Amino acid sequence: MLTPFDYEHADPWGSHFLDLETLNAHVNGRIAELLLDVRGAAERSEREALRTSALLVLGPAGTGKTHLFSRLRRELGPRAAFVHIRPDIGVVTTPRHVLAHVIDALTRETARQPARQLEVVLGCLISAARGGQGARPLLHLDDHRRAPDAERAETVEGIVDRVEGFCFDLSIDYLELLLTLPVLSRIDQRAALAWLSGREPSEAQLARLGRRAGLGDTEVIPALRTLAAVAAFGAPLVLVFDQLENLVDPNGETDRIIAYGTLISELRDNARGLTLVQMALDTEWMHGIRSVLGSSQRTRVEGEIVQVSMPTREEREKLVKLWVAALPDEQRSAPFPAPFTGDQVKRWCDAADMTPRALMIACRQALAGALERARKHPEVTRERQPPSEPPPRENDSDALSLRLEALWEEYLAAARNELKRESEEGRSVSGERLAGALVAAAGLLDDTRALARMQGTAVAVMLERAQSRIAVIIAQQLHPRSLAVSLRRAAERAATEPVLVVRDQALPFKPSWGGCEEQRRQLLKSRFGSWLELARHELVRLLATHDFLAAARSQDLAGPDGHAIDVSLVRKWLADKNEITQSGVLPLALAMLTGTRPSERPPSAPPLRTSTAPLPQPEPLTRAGAVAILRELRIASIERLVREVRARHRHASRAAIEAELRSAGGRIRWFGSSIVCLEERDS
């Protein structure tokens, strides 16, 4: 059973929340004031008064910066819409990236009403347009939905007029689509949200919207500006940039910091009504980021600096009381300080350098010790407990490994959830997110340098080792046109240098994507081209690796003693695990670099689907399995074939089956990438 001491990492969108309101009340107080100013200016339609403000929140690790986000959401939502953004390792944060985060966050529920943030924003807008000052947004939204078309059109026109009146440089096209959202069907809403988020909508989504292309590069900032102005009427947007210390590159590259400075400057100069809250470790900000920003960027980024406070002695005691009060009854059978001793609580409260997280970990360990003692000596009453003894522990390195293993499992679960969420939306993780994960994972390898760059709608990660390099192109596009363009470019490039194109296995080519199939064939025919579909388990590990390393850099991974685990230890532990470095995309890419075969995979990991011209094909897992079954079926979908093969070979993976079919050459005829047929030749 989880206790309050098990939530040492605040989940920005999580439901578990215990809060000591007085701790760092000055930070949310200040943000509330800024939001009040934004709402006031929007109500009065005062263009000059409607400003974007930036607040920089600095503090040591474990002082509750991310917890502040949860508190803000609960305290100020739904009177504000909150967006949580963490920079990816190795990838530049762009306005498009921010837009995607804003739309994703708007589709999340508010803290105190069973409604999505987007519904509250639009409801407030409709209410304001009807002279209601943003009150009862859901009621107004419901009225709007039920209103006849003509009345609705009139309301939309009124809103556009009102918003344009004080914010004349917004994108009307964007605003109109945004305002149609409440009356769209679920499937149309999904298409509209894909377009509004700046992501590339699929072919079908574009057809539903009657559009030819996604949001163009020049339309992204006007889109953000529009969202900011629209939200200002009732639920102003609060963009929270968390873990900014991850902008600091261990190799000393400063381009991501400068790009971040440019982004914030652009938002402050071009959008009105945003509240930008930036959170970072104080030391990293002062020594690693501040000095890189130019003075014009610095003045915009550091609009106002607020320090997160360490808890006072009284606050530490109140925190312990708060957590103890939330313990299950069987773990607190006596009054406070039970289950702890008075000495323990006094020692924790007297330690002026104790952060809330360190305090929580100390409590957790003391509780584990108390429970262990109670289990061993059930006859000893609480008043006559034996003197406090630390919980039994293995030697330090074993305890650290166990701790890292437990944390790693948490991050794997979070990555699985993320993929599940994306898949529910009919998409996969973005190319940038995957590129960040690859850059982070490549950092675990010796002598390997990785750099991510946008290339059209795809992202390329350049892996360099000993004067040679390979481009890993991440092709996660949902639209066949842009995917085909990326594949064509990759095929052209593969004539002269090693290129590995990577795509999530959960995004197969549709039967009608003949152009993409043709470009993939060209890529595989080229001298140095290769293709890899990432299996879900590998994607999960890559994303978890990224987030795990990002957390280590933010000093969010605390060891058994409550101190942050050194990032070098975390890297070593992850590298020793060999999960990323010994199988999957990285070893394959590096093997292509050196012209060798990737090392053997551990038996637990299913093989990956690879098709590479210069490298030998991977061993088919089900030799004669897939082809033999196809001979029986003659023609079948890949899904059916996978089912049939798995019925006989339990561990067969889809990637291995596809690899086997492809290696069978001309005997197998493909219809798109989903249907296969075995052609029997006359002997």
Add this chain to the structure above:
Amino acid sequence: MPRRAELDEIDEAHVTAAERAVRERGFLPTAKLLSERMSARAQSALVLALEKRGLERTARGVRVPLAKQLTRALEAARELPMNIKLAGASGKEIKSAAYALVRDGHAALIKKGRSERLLPIDSRVLSASEASAFAQAATRLTAIAKKLEAFARTARPTRTRPAYALMREEARALADEASGALDGIVGDPSGGNHHEARALVLEAAQNLVMEGIGLVYVPELVQSLADKLVREEVHQVLSDAAQRGELELRPESGLDRLSPGDRAACLVGPSGRLVSYVRMR
């Protein structure tokens, strides 16, 4: 006679004038914040603006925050009775503000005869570590008193035996233990080195606060006092001040950014964390 026209709009000049007047007088009733007559709307806007500038609103008007008034009065007089009069505050409010100051470690509360009095934190009162040493000594003395009593009890005859003689050595050992428990629990009240060091460190720390950031880099502080105090003295003062709630110890959060010299100059906090910054409260 016609009534004077009411002021309905408040601008920056009005707010500044009212703020100056309140800061001069300590407290002003709402209606008298400006020399002009104000509408109810203007009064409420003005009070709101003054609150934003750090003044305190009361039921009747606006005053300089009570904690600030109390701190100033305490700085002026070395000792304050609890029934002191402050602008725009009731006795109950003053008492509660005084207690808050004491709880936050900015003042000390003493009992003189039957009345309570407020003192600034200076050499007249024991520091937190001294008070803790005092409490520990009291506990030790209680234990020693029990031993003394048990020892003395053996010198009394019972019905079955005559009185035991007490060994001089044992008696001396117990007496030494008792006096040892009291040794050094109260430092030199005339200021001594600790108070001098404390003043030096806190003043230097105030001068080294990074503009806009509000933090003091501990290695820089140690370096700035190198010719006057050794590193351990600076650390001791910082630890004591943190115990009193005057400053915060901020654990180092950088990724291996400290040079060996700076690392050595950092303070190791009570729970073993390296403290590279302090923040004045």
